[in-house]
Amino acid sequence: MLEIIPLPALKDNYIWLLKNTISRHVAIVDPSEAEPVLNVIKSEGLIPIAIMITHHHWDHVGGISGITEQFDIPVYTPKTESVVGSTNPVGEGDVVALTELSLNLKILDVPGHTSGAVAYYTDAMVFSGDTLFTAGCGRMFEGTPPQMHASLSKFKTLPDSTLLYCGHEYTVANLKFAAKVEPNNVAIQRRLQLAEETRKSNHPTVPATLAEEKQTNPFLRCEERDVISAASHFSAKKLNETADVFAAVRQWKDHF
DSSP: EEEEEEEEETTTEEEEEEEEETTOOEEOOOSSOSHHHHHHHHHHEEEEEEESSSOHHHHHHHTTHHHHTOOOOEEEEEESSOOOTOOOEOOOOOOEEEGGGTTEEEEEEEEESSSEEEEESSEEEEEEOOOEEEEEEOOOOSSSSHHHHHHHHHTTSSSSTTTEEEEEEOHHHHHHHHHHHHHHHHHHHHHHHHHHHHHHHHHHOOOEHHHHHHOGGGGGGSSSSSHHHHHHHHHHOOOSSSSHHHHHHHHHHHTO
8 A cells, every 4th residue: 555656856866755555645755856746746646745854955855845835735844953844843752643644653863964864764664864875874964973873873773674765876885885894794795786786777776674784884883893993994093982983984984
């Protein structure tokens, strides 16, 4: 009954559509632009019920006004960030009830990429915006390394089978970096090969399971011996705390 549709937008963004295939109701996650969304709504006869925003960056909110000009629907946004068009600020512990989709999406506060970023999750899926990427994580534009590390640790507490839906198609580039951090990680090598083949066919590499992320995403592996060793080598000093390992790996990625 529920279909999750990746809608490519801008250069490498994904707008996520959560569609009830029977009733045609649809919720929209991070509409960077309105036109692709409105085109699908029109062509498929969909009924919008909500917009959910993970953070305030323009490439995740740019389509809000164009959609709400045509459809009077709630716009859920992080409660500590300013987003034009917001009607329902949300934060940790809140629940977005999408009854038409039989979904209750819980809110996680995941600051780091921005100061008030949130994720929307159930046991089956999580919409992470630009905080956690497939095989990577977002840059820290407003947050601190300890904040971002703590936010990523929240994702690790979700079930391994949870599907990760992030905001961009960065998997191949992220895995190339991951292979530098852990050159002996066979799971990374396999995943990179598959991701490259997937992109050659112009198919999305997203979503991925959190189990796969825990095996191949260096930012979720800061307690692993090989990651600690690589980060310490990059920093030219011995690192003991996982938050310091994360900070070093993030700095490394920034210059990769």
